[in-house]
Amino acid sequence: MSELTVRAEKLDAADELAPLRSRFVLDTVSDHAADAAGVYLDGNSLGALPANVPARIEDVVRRQWGELRIRSWDESGWWTAPERIGDRIAPLVGAAPGQIVVGDSTSVNVFKALVAAVRMAGPARDEILVDATTFPTDGYIAESAARMTGRTLRPVTPSEVPSALSDRTAAVLLNHVDYRSGRLHDLPSLTAAIHASGALAVWDLCHSAGALPVGLDEHGVDLAVGCTYKYLNGGPGSPAYLYVRRDLQDRFDSPLPGWNSHAEPFGMSQSYAPAPGALRGRVGTPDILSMLALEAALEIWDDASVAAVRAKSLALTDFFLECVTAYTEPGRITSVTPDAHEERGSQIALRCPDAGDVMKRLIDRGVVGDFRNPDVLRFGFSPLYVSFAETERAARVLGEVLG
Ligand SMILES: Cc1ncc(COP(=O)(O)O)c(C=O)c1O
Structure with missing residues (x-):
C-alpha cells in the first residue's frame, strides 16, 4: 500500500459523514474488486440517487x-x-x-x-x-x-x-x-x-x-x-x-x-x-x-450539516490535488481551481489539451467526471457520498491515463 492509500483509509475512518454513503445507490467495493469499483465524481452535474427515493x-x-x-x-x-x-x-x-x-x-x-x-x-x-x-x-x-x-x-x-x-x-x-x-x-x-x-x-x-x-x-x-x-x-x-x-x-x-x-x-x-x-x-x-x-x-x-459537508469537501479536494500531483508528471495538467479555500467550490477542474480524450478513457476505467469544452476535466466532490479512498483511486487512474 502506498502512503496515499494508507492516508485515505485513515481519513475515511475519521470521517463523520462516511456512514451517509450507504444511503445512496452507488457502486460498492464489495460489488467489484476494490480497484475496479466505479468512482462517481459527477455529482456537480447530476447527484447520485438517494436510496429512499424509489x-x-x-x-x-x-x-x-x-x-x-x-x-x-x-x-x-x-x-x-x-x-x-x-x-x-x-x-x-x-x-x-x-x-x-x-x-x-x-x-x-x-x-x-x-x-x-x-x-x-x-x-x-x-x-x-x-x-x-x-x-x-x-x-x-x-x-x-x-x-x-x-x-x-x-x-x-x-x-x-x-x-x-x-x-x-x-x-x-x-x-x-x-x-x-x-x-x-x-x-x-x-x-x-x-x-x-x-x-x-x-x-x-x-x-x-x-x-x-x-x-x-x-x-x-x-x-x-x-x-x-x-x-x-x-x-x-x-x-x-x-x-x-x-x-x-x-x-x-x-x-x-x-x-x-x-x-x-x-x-x-x-x-x-x-x-x-x-x-x-x-x-x-x-x-x-x-x-x-x-x-x-x-x-x-x-443527519448532515452544511458545515461538516464544507469541511469534508475542502479535505477531499485538497487530498485530490495532492494525489494528482503525486501521480502525474509535472506540467502534464494544470489546475484551474483556486488553491485558496475561500475561493474554492466543491470541484476540481484540471486543464490539459487532450481533455476530451482523457475523460473518455477515465470513464472507460470507471472514473466518472466530465469534460467541458475545450480543455477542462471537471471532478465534482459530493461530500455526502464520496470517500477519500475513491479520491485517491480517481487520481491514480488519472495519472495512469495521462501517462
Ligand atoms: C450555474 C448554472 N446555472 C444554471 C444551470 C442550468 O439551468 P437549468 O436548471 O435551467 O437547466 C446550470 C446547469 O448546470 C448551472 O451550472
Missing part, C-alpha cells in the same frame, strides 16, 4: 395518485409542496423560512428573478450587469430580460463588478461558484458593493447549495436561484428554487404571474392579485413527481 416515488404514484387521486392535492400536501420544500432548502442556503419556493427550471427562475429585480430598481437604472463567464443559460436569459425591459446588458467578470457598478446599474446576476473553474466568488463583498451602488444582487447557487455555506439572509442577498439536481441530489431535471428576501416580497412583481401565485388561485378571477410572500414566485401547477422525489432526497440533511 420507494417514495412508488408511494406517490401508486397510493397518492393511483388511490387518492385528486384528493392528494390537499391530503398528500401536493398543493403546498413548493413552499414546504422551499423551507426545507432554506437552512441549507442560510435563509429563514418563508422566502423560497421550489418549481420550474433554474433558467425560468433566473428570468423571474432578474426581471423582478430590474422592476424593483426602477426606471432610472438602465443597465444590467451579468457575469461574462456565467453558465450560458444565465447569459441567454439575461440578454432577453434586458431586451424585454429596455435595459442594456453589460457582461463583466465578477472581479470587474465593483468598478462597473454605477447609479445606472439596476441589477447584477452572478454565479456563486463558476461551473467551469470551480472558483467560489465572494458573495458577501460583491453583494455589499452592489448594494452600495443602489442595485440589486441576484445570485445563481447551482454549484454552491448543498456543498458550502451560502448565508443568503446574513449577507442581505436580494434574490437567488439554484437547481436541486447537483449537490441536493433531487434527480434528473428536479425543480429549481427561487429565493426572494422577505422585505422585498411585497415589491416582487413577477414577469410570470401564473395562477399558482394568485392570492386566491381557486377564485378564478379574471384579474391578477399576487399572493403574499414567497408564493409570488410560483407560476403554474407544480411537477409533483419530481418535487416529491426531491423532498425525499432532502431528508439526508436531517
